[in-house]
Amino acid sequence: MTVDLVVEGGTVVTDGGRFPADIVVDEGKVLALRRDSSGVAADRRVNAEGMMVLPGLIDPHTHWGVFNLPDLEAFERQCTSESRASLAGGVTTVMHCAMDRGSYLSHLTAKDAIVRRSAGVDVVYYPALTTAEHLAEVPALAERGVTSFKLFLNGDAFFGLPEPLLYPALEAIRGVGGTPMVHCEWTPPALEHLLPRARALGHQGLQAWAEARPNFLETTAMERVFRVVEALGGPIYVVHVSTREGPPTGAAARRRGVEVYLETCPHYLALDYTRPSVQRWGKVKPPIRAPEDREALWAAVLSGTIDTIGTDHCTLMLRREKEGAGDIWSQQNGFAETETMLPILVTEGVRRRGLSWERLVELTSANAARIHRIPGKGSLRPGSDADLVLVDPRQETTISSERMHGACDFTLYDGWKVFGVPHQTFRAGELVFEQGRLPPARGGRVIPTLSGSLRGSTPVRAL
Numbered sequence: 001m002t003v004d005l006v007v008e009g010g011t012v013v014t015d016g017g018r019f020p021a022d023i024v025v026d027e028g029k030v031l032a033l034r035r036d037s038s039g040v041a042a043d044r045r046v047n048a049e050g051m052m053v054l055p056g057l058i059d060p061h062t063h064w065g066v067f068n069l070p071d072l073e074a075f076e077r078q079c080t081s082e083s084r085a086s087l088a089g090g091v092t093t094v095m096h097c098a099m100d101r102g103s104y105l106s107h108l109t110a111k112d113a114i115v116r117r118s119a120g121v122d123v124v125y126y127p128a129l130t131t132a133e134h135l136a137e138v139p140a141l142a143e144r145g146v147t148s149f150k151l152f153l154n155g156d157a158f159f160g161l162p163e164p165l166l167y168p169a170l171e172a173i174r175g176v177g178g179t180p181m182v183h184c185e186w187t188p189p190a191l192e193h194l195l196p197r198a199r200a201l202g203h204q205g206l207q208a209w210a211e212a213r214p215n216f217l218e219t220t221a222m223e224r225v226f227r228v229v230e231a232l233g234g235p236i237y238v239v240h241v242s243t244r245e246g247p248p249t250g251a252a253a254r255r256r257g258v259e260v261y262l263e264t265c266p267h268y269l270a271l272d273y274t275r276p277s278v279q280r281w282g283k284v285k286p287p288i289r290a291p292e293d294r295e296a297l298w299a300a301v302l303s304g305t306i307d308t309i310g311t312d313h314c315t316l317m318l319r320r321e322k323e324g325a326g327d328i329w330s331q332q333n334g335f336a337e338t339e340t341m342l343p344i345l346v347t348e349g350v351r352r353r354g355l356s357w358e359r360l361v362e363l364t365s366a367n368a369a370r371i372h373r374i375p376g377k378g379s380l381r382p383g384s385d386a387d388l389v390l391v392d393p394r395q396e397t398t399i400s401s402e403r404m405h406g407a408c409d410f411t412l413y414d415g416w417k418v419f420g421v422p423h424q425t426f427r428a429g430e431l432v433f434e435q436g437r438l439p440p441a442r443g444g445r446v447i448p449t450l451s452g453s454l455r456g457s458t459p460v461r462a463l
Contacts, residue, residue, distance in 0.1 A: 002041040003031060005429050007388060010048030012462070013357045014055060014380035015366035021462035023053065025386040028428035032382055033462040048390050051423060054361055055380050056092030056387025058368040059338050061181075061239055061263060061310025063097050066158065067332070070100055070107075076114045078315045078407060082338065083120035083444065085406030087433040089339035090389035090422040091121065093377050093447065095310075095368075097150050098127040099159050104137055108146070112446050119444025120432060122385075124374055126150050126181055128159040135165065135172045142176035145448020148237070148372050149173050153221045154185035154285060167228060174234040179261075179372060181237045184221035185213065185286055199329050206273035209328050210287035215243040218286055222246065226253040226260065235259040237371060240312050242268045242286040244296030247305040261371050263308045264297050266337055266344045267412065278412050283331045284312065298353055301363065307371065309345065309363045311337040315407050336408035340399060344413065346391070346420025373450040386429035389422050397421045405438065 005025040012021040012033060022037035023030060034040070064082055065075035086094055100107040104127045115123045126148040129135060138149070151169055152160045161169060173180045194212040203211075222238060229236040230253070238250065241264045250260045271278050272291045282288050300306045314334030345364065349355030361378075369378025376385040399413045425433035432441045 002043060004042065005044045005046065005386070005426070006037045006040055006042040007046045007048050007053060007390070008037055010051040010053040010390065012053050012380055013361050015361065015378060016381075018358050019462055023380060023386075023388065025426075025429040028386055028430075030380055030382050030384045030386050033380065035462045046390075046424070050394070051390045051392055052357055053380070054090070054357075054389045054391065055365045055378055055384070056389055056425065056427060057090045057342060057364045058093040058095070058374065058377055059086065059091045059311050059313065059341065060095045060308055060368040060372060061097070061265070062094050062313040062338065063334070064315055066097070066099065066314055066334075069158070072110055072114065075111065076118050079114055079118040079444070080120070081405075081407040082313070082315050082336075084438055085336065085339040085404065086121050087425050087427070087438060087441070088405040088422065088436075090342045090391070090425050091338050092387040092389075092425065092427045092432075093122045093124065093374065094338070095124045095126055095148070095372065098125050100127075101131070104134065105140060108141075108144070115444040115446050117443055120441040121427065122377075122445045122447050124148070124372065124447050124449060128152060129165070129169050130159045130161055132165065135169055138172040138178070139176055142178060145450075147176065147178040147449045148181055149178060150181045150183070150239075152183045153225070154183055155187040155191055157183065166225075170225075170228055170232055174232050177234070179235050179237050180229075181239050182221075182225055183240070184225065184238050185217045186220040186224070187213070187217060190217060195329075204328050205279055206282050206288055206328070209283055210273050210289050213285070213287050215245055215289070215293070218243045219245045219249045222249045226258050230256060230258045235261060235371070237261040237263065239263050239310060240265050240268070240286060241297070241306065242289055242293065244293045247297070247300035251305055261307045261367075262300070262305065263310045264301070264306050265310060265312050266341050267335075268297055269294060269301065270344050270348050271412065277414075281335060281410055282412060283328055283333055284335065285333050298349075301349065302353065302355060302359075304359075306363070307367045309341065310368075311341050313338045335410070335412055336404070336406050337412075339404055339406060340411060340413050342389070342391070342422065343397065343399070343418035343420040346393070347416075347418040350393070351419055374447055375450055377447075386426060388424075388426040390424040391420055392423050393419060395419065395421070395423070403436070
C-alpha cells in the first residue's frame with residue numbers, strides 16, 4: 001500500500017501528548033502515528049526535523065463580511081482573501097458568524113455554495129439570533145448541523161438581541177443541545193452616560209474608549225447570563241473575555257456547577273491601551289484594556305481558566321474605512337487577526353511566559369473542537385482530519401502589513417519580531433501554505449457539528 005503523505009522527524013503535539021513521531025496520511029485523514037515510517041511507501045515525504053507539528057488551528061470567532069451585510073458577493077470575496085490569511089496563519093477551520101435579518105435556512109444554503117466554490121478552509125457556522133423568527137428556526141438549523149449560536153448582549157451591536165428574547169433564546173439553544181456564544185457587555189450605562197460624557201469632554205484614545213466601556217459592564221453581563229443558564233442547564237460560551245475580573249467570574253459560576261467556557265483574544269493578551277503603536281487602529285468591542293487586565297488574562301490562560309483563543313477577526317477594515325472622522329468615537333471597530341494569532345501566542349505565551357505547546361494546542365484547536373462538537377478537528381489522533389501545521393520554534397520573523405495575505409491593509413503588530421509563523425500548512429493532507437506561498441487549494445467544506453463530547457483525554461502515542 002502506498003499512502004499519500006508522510007510527515008517525518010517532527011515533534012507531534014496533539015490533544016493528550018507531545019512526542020517524536022512520523023504522521024502517516026492517506027485520503028485526507030491521519031492513518032497512523034509511527035516512531036519509524038521508513039518502511040511506509042508514500043507519494044510524498046516531508047522532512048519535519050526540528051519542527052513542532054500541530055493540529056490545524058480552529059479560529060472559533062470570525063466575522064467575514066460583517067460590514068457588508070447582507071452582501072453575499074462581499075462574503076465570497078472574503079472567503080477567498082481571508083482563507084488565504086487563515087492558511088498562512090496555520091488556521092484550517094474557521095467558525096463564521098452568519099448574520100441576516102431574514103431566514104438563516106435560506107441564508108446558509110446560499111453560503112454553502114460560496115464556501116465550496118471560494119473558500120480554502122473548512123467552515124463552521126454560528127448564526128446570530130436576533131428575532132423570534134430566528135429562534136423558531138433553531139431546531140431546523142440543528143438538524144442541518146448548526147449547534148452554536150451567537151447572542152449579542154451589547155445594545156449597540158449590529159445584530160443585538162432584544163431584551164425580551166434573551167431567556168427564550170437560551171431556552172431554544174438548550175433545547176437542541178447547542179452552545180450559546182455570548183458577547184457579554186451590559187451597555188446601557190455606557191450608551192446613556194459614559195460615552196456621551198467622554199465625547200463632550202473631548203477625551204480621546206484607547207484609554208478613553210476603555211473607560212467609557214468599563215470592566216464592570218462585562219462582568220455584570222456574565223453574571224446575569226450565568227444565572228439564567230444555571231436555571232436552564234446546558235453550556236455557556238463567553239466570547240472575547242477582556243477584563244481581569246472575567247475569569248474569576250467564570251470560575252465562580254463553574255464552582256456552582258454551571259458549564260462555563262471562556263474565550264479570549266490575542267489582542268487582549270498582547271496589547272494594552274498604553275501602547276502608542278495601537279492608538280490609531282486599536283478600537284474594538286470590548287476595548288483593549290489596561291496592562292493589569294492583560295497580565296490577569298495571561299494568568300487565566302496559563303492556569304486553564306481560559307478555554308480557547310478566538311480572534312474576533314473582521315475583514316475589509318481598510319484604513320480609509322477605519323479612520324472615520326479622525327477620532328476614537330467615529331472610528332470603526334475591529335481589525336484582522338487570524339493570520340497573526342499563532343505567532344503572537346508562541347512569542348508572548350510559549351517563549352515569554354512558559355505556555356506549554358500542549359496547552360497551546362488545547363487553546364487553539366482541541367478545546368474548540370470539543371466545545372463546539374466539530375468532528376475530525378483539533379487532534380492528530382488516527383482517524384482525525386489531516387490538518388497539520390509545521391512550525392520551526394527557532395525561526396524569527398518580522399510581521400509586516402505589506403506581507404499579510406488578507407484583505408486588510410494594516411496590522412496592529414506591524415514591525416513586531418515574532419516566532420511561530422507556520423513553515424507549512426496542510427489541510428486534509430494537501431499542502432496549502434509553504435513559506436509565504438499559497439498553492440492552489442481545493443474548495444472549502446461546510447462542517448456540520450454534532451451533539452455530545454467528541455473525545456476524551458486519554459493519552460495518545462506513536463506505534
